[in-house]
Amino acid sequence: MFTGIIEAIGEIKRVEQQQGDVRLTVATNDLNLSDAQLGDSIAVNGVCLTAIELSEKQFVADVSNETLSATTMADIKAGSPVNLECALQAQTRLGGHMVSGHVDGVGRILERKPDARSVRFTFEMPAEISRYVAQKGSICIDGISLTVNTVDDVSFSVNIVPHTLEMTTLGRRNVGDAVNLEVDVIARYLERLMLGQSTTEPTVDYKALLEKNGFMS
Numbered sequence: 001m002f003t004g005i006i007e008a009i010g011e012i013k014r015v016e017q018q019q020g021d022v023r024l025t026v027a028t029n030d031l032n033l034s035d036a037q038l039g040d041s042i043a044v045n046g047v048c049l050t051a052i053e054l055s056e057k058q059f060v061a062d063v064s065n066e067t068l069s070a071t072t073m074a075d076i077k078a079g080s081p082v083n084l085e086c087a088l089q090a091q092t093r094l095g096g097h098m099v100s101g102h103v104d105g106v107g108r109i110l111e112r113k114p115d116a117r118s119v120r121f122t123f124e125m126p127a128e129i130s131r132y133v134a135q136k137g138s139i140c141i142d143g144i145s146l147t148v149n150t151v152d153d154v155s156f157s158v159n160i161v162p163h164t165l166e167m168t169t170l171g172r173r174n175v176g177d178a179v180n181l182e183v184d185v186i187a188r189y190l191e192r193l194m195l196g197q198s199t200t201e202p203t204v205d206y207k208a209l210l211e212k213n214g215f216m217s
Contacts, residue, residue, distance in 0.1 A: 004096030004145020046143030048101025096145025097138040132183035140182035
């Protein structure tokens with residue numbers, strides 16, 4: 001698990017094709033790996049990867065075909081900057097929200113404009129995850145824990161303060177760029193608990209479901 005508070009901006013040093021999938025070597029720069037061990041999880045642009053090799057300033061991880069197909073990892077290249085976060089410990093301050101590192105979909109930047117000292121980004125999102133995104137709720141973008149300002153059926157907006165622009169890769173992002181999106185894990189499990197076996201049905205009447213469970217009258 002992670003918090004979505006980025007600890008360092010790293011750099012992809014090497015992308016190796018490995019019989020159909022990929023092995024990454026990631027330079028960690030200022031990321032503290034002093035207590036990291038082989039097999040530990042490290043979030044790279046919000047994607048939970050397992051360290052199979054470790055040194056003081058870099059680690060190596062394999063990326064499966066499933067991850068390549070469901071995230072922006074398929075487009076990553078040597079030299080690409082990436083957001084890094086080590087897995088949280090029990091005594092870690094939970095400054096963001098609970099982040100699993102399991103990406104729900106790929107979004108795209110529709111708009112970037114100044115908003116006083118901040119920058120307001122509008123992101124397009126896949127239709128299948130839009131129901132999990134709520135105004136003033138949490139969302140993880142490329143591993144960054146953020147608060148949703150506005151949301152509609154196909155897009156949402158966030159405000160990025162100067163510190164986050166400086167300390168993450170969002171400051172370098174432009175209109176058209178693809179990003180990894182992870183919705184609040186509570187929303188996913190709440191839906192599963194409420195729907196039960198009906199999650200296998202091709203369509204779900206959410207209004208009827210809410211009425212049945214006492215959320216609407």
